[in-house]
Amino acid sequence: MNNNNYNELHDASHSFEAVIGLEVHSQLLTKTKMFCSCQNIFGKEPNSMVCPVCLGLPGALPVINFEGVRLAVKAALALNININKKSLFARKNYFYPDLPKGYQISQYLDPVSSNGYLNIETDGVEKRIRINRLHIEEDAGKLIHIGSESYVDLNRAGTPLVEIVSEPDMSSAKEAVSYLKELRDILVYQGISDGNMEEGSFRCDANVSVRRKGDEKLGTRAEIKNVNSFKFVEKAIDYEIGRQIDLILSGGNIIQETRLYDSKENVTRSMRGKEEAHDYRYFEEPDLPPLILDEEFIEKVKNSISELPQSKRKRYADEYALTSYDCEVLTQDKNIAYYFEDLIKVNAVNNKGKVEIKKIANWVINDLLFALKGIENQPALKKGNMPEQEDFFNLILEVETGNINKNTGKIVLTEMLLTGKKPADIIKEKNLAQVSDEKGLEGIIKQIFDENSKELTDLISGKDKLFGFFVGEVMKKTKGKANPKKVNEILKNFIEEKKN
Numbered sequence: 001m002n003n004n005n006y007n008e009l010h011d012a013s014h015s016f017e018a019v020i021g022l023e024v025h026s027q028l029l030t031k032t033k034m035f036c037s038c039q040n041i042f043g044k045e046p047n048s049m050v051c052p053v054c055l056g057l058p059g060a061l062p063v064i065n066f067e068g069v070r071l072a073v074k075a076a077l078a079l080n081i082n083i084n085k086k087s088l089f090a091r092k093n094y095f096y097p098d099l100p101k102g103y104q105i106s107q108y109l110d111p112v113s114s115n116g117y118l119n120i121e122t123d124g125v126e127k128r129i130r131i132n133r134l135h136i137e138e139d140a141g142k143l144i145h146i147g148s149e150s151y152v153d154l155n156r157a158g159t160p161l162v163e164i165v166s167e168p169d170m171s172s173a174k175e176a177v178s179y180l181k182e183l184r185d186i187l188v189y190q191g192i193s194d195g196n197m198e199e200g201s202f203r204c205d206a207n208v209s210v211r212r213k214g215d216e217k218l219g220t221r222a223e224i225k226n227v228n229s230f231k232f233v234e235k236a237i238d239y240e241i242g243r244q245i246d247l248i249l250s251g252g253n254i255i256q257e258t259r260l261y262d263s264k265e266n267v268t269r270s271m272r273g274k275e276e277a278h279d280y281r282y283f284e285e286p287d288l289p290p291l292i293l294d295e296e297f298i299e300k301v302k303n304s305i306s307e308l309p310q311s312k313r314k315r316y317a318d319e320y321a322l323t324s325y326d327c328e329v330l331t332q333d334k335n336i337a338y339y340f341e342d343l344i345k346v347n348a349v350n351n352k353g354k355v356e357i358k359k360i361a362n363w364v365i366n367d368l369l370f371a372l373k374g375i376e377n378q379p380a381l382k383k384g385n386m387p388e389q390e391d392f393f394n395l396i397l398e399v400e401t402g403n404i405n406k407n408t409g410k411i412v413l414t415e416m417l418l419t420g421k422k423p424a425d426i427i428k429e430k431n432l433a434q435v436s437d438e439k440g441l442e443g444i445i446k447q448i449f450d451e452n453s454k455e456l457t458d459l460i461s462g463k464d465k466l467f468g469f470f471v472g473e474v475m476k477k478t479k480g481k482a483n484p485k486k487v488n489e490i491l492k493n494f495i496e497e498k499k500n
C-alpha cells in the first residue's frame, strides 16, 4: 500500500463511529449458592462445595436464596433500575461440560428489574448510559485445562449472579471502561460483590459494532467474551473497532459472532457463531414459583444503600474543595474513603489542634497510600492494613505543629505500619523530635560557618545559591531533625547581619 492509499484509508476510518453495549456478570456476596445450601466460597478443593441440587442430580429441587434476591434488588436500586414486583425464573438450555443440569436457571421474559441508567464521566465529559435490565441467574462450573486434558470443577456451579445489560450507548473503549469502573465501584461499595476480575467474580462481555457517522441503523456486532481486566477491556474493544473498520473499508462483511481476546497478541479471534436467544429454548422454570416482592421489602433494601462513590466525589469537591484527582483517588476504594471520612471526624472532635482538610487528604493520598504500596510485600503488614485513625491523625498533628518535620513524619509512618506503635512512642524511642530550640540551632549554625568559611564569604558576596548548601549542612548535623523553617529564619538573619 502506498502512502496516499494509506492516508485515504486513515481518513476514511474517521467517518465511522463505534457502538458498544456491555453485559456484566457479577457474583453476589452471599454465604450460600443461589438455589441450594452449598457454601459460596472461592478457592476450595475442586468439587468439594457441591450437593445434589447444584450437581443436577435427578429429583433434587432448587430453593430460592433470599439473600441473593436482596443483593440483586440492592444492586438494581443502586443503579436506578426499576424493580418488577413479579418476576419469573427461566431455564436457559445449552450443553457444556461445566453445566451439569444441561440448563442454567436465569431470568428471561420477566426479569427482577428493567430500565435504569448509570451516569459516567470520561475525560471530564458526563454521559448517561441506559441499562436495559438486571436479572438474577446462577453461575456455571469451571473447566480447567492441563496439557491435553480437561477437568471440571463444579464448586462455582450455582453461585448467585446478576447479569447487568446496558443499552449500546457507549461509543469508545474509554467510555466502556468508565462504565465498568463506576458499576464495579457501586457493587463493591454496597457489599454486593467483591468485584474481583481476576478471580472471575466480575466479568464483562462487550458487544461491539461500527457504523458510518450519521447512520441510524446499527452495524453487525461481534461479542467479545470474558476479558479479565479494565486494561484488556479497553485494548480488546479498541482492537475490535479497528478490525471492523478495516474490514468494511477493504470491502469485507462483518459477521455476527463471538470472539475471544488474546492479551498476549492483543487481537480478538473468532470463537463461534453468535447464538440467538431462540437457540437457548428458554422456558419458565417449572421447579420455582414466581418471585414476588412487596413494597415494604423494596423500601427496606432501598434504605440499606449507603452513599454511592459518585456522590461522595461530588460531596468531597463541594464541602472540602478537593480537586477532582483527590476525589477520584480517595473514593476508588471504599476502605480508603471511609478511612478519610473517619480522619475528618477525628479532626473535628479532637482538642489538640485542627488540620486543614486538604492537608488530611494529601496525607492520605501522598503519604499513606504511597507507604502502603511500598510496604506491601513486607511480612509485618497485610495488604490494606491501615493505622488506627486516631494514631494517623496524631502523626499529622506532630508534623503540622512542627514537632517533627515532614521527612521524619514519613519515617514514623513506615514504622507505624510495620509495628503498629503510636507515633509519639516512635518519636520518643528513636529520638526523632525536631530541634526547634533557637539557641541550640544558632550554635550549630555558627559551628558550620566556622567549618565552611570560604562558602560563607561567597554567600555574603552574593552567591545566593549557597544558602541551600548551609541549610543542607544543618540538616546533616542534626540528622534531619532541625525544624527547616527555624533554620531558614536564623540563617537569613545571620547572613543579613554579616552583609551589613
Ligand SMILES: [Zn+2]
Binding pocket: 033, 036, 037, 038, 049, 050, 051, 052, 053, 054, 055, 158
Ligand atoms: Zn449445592
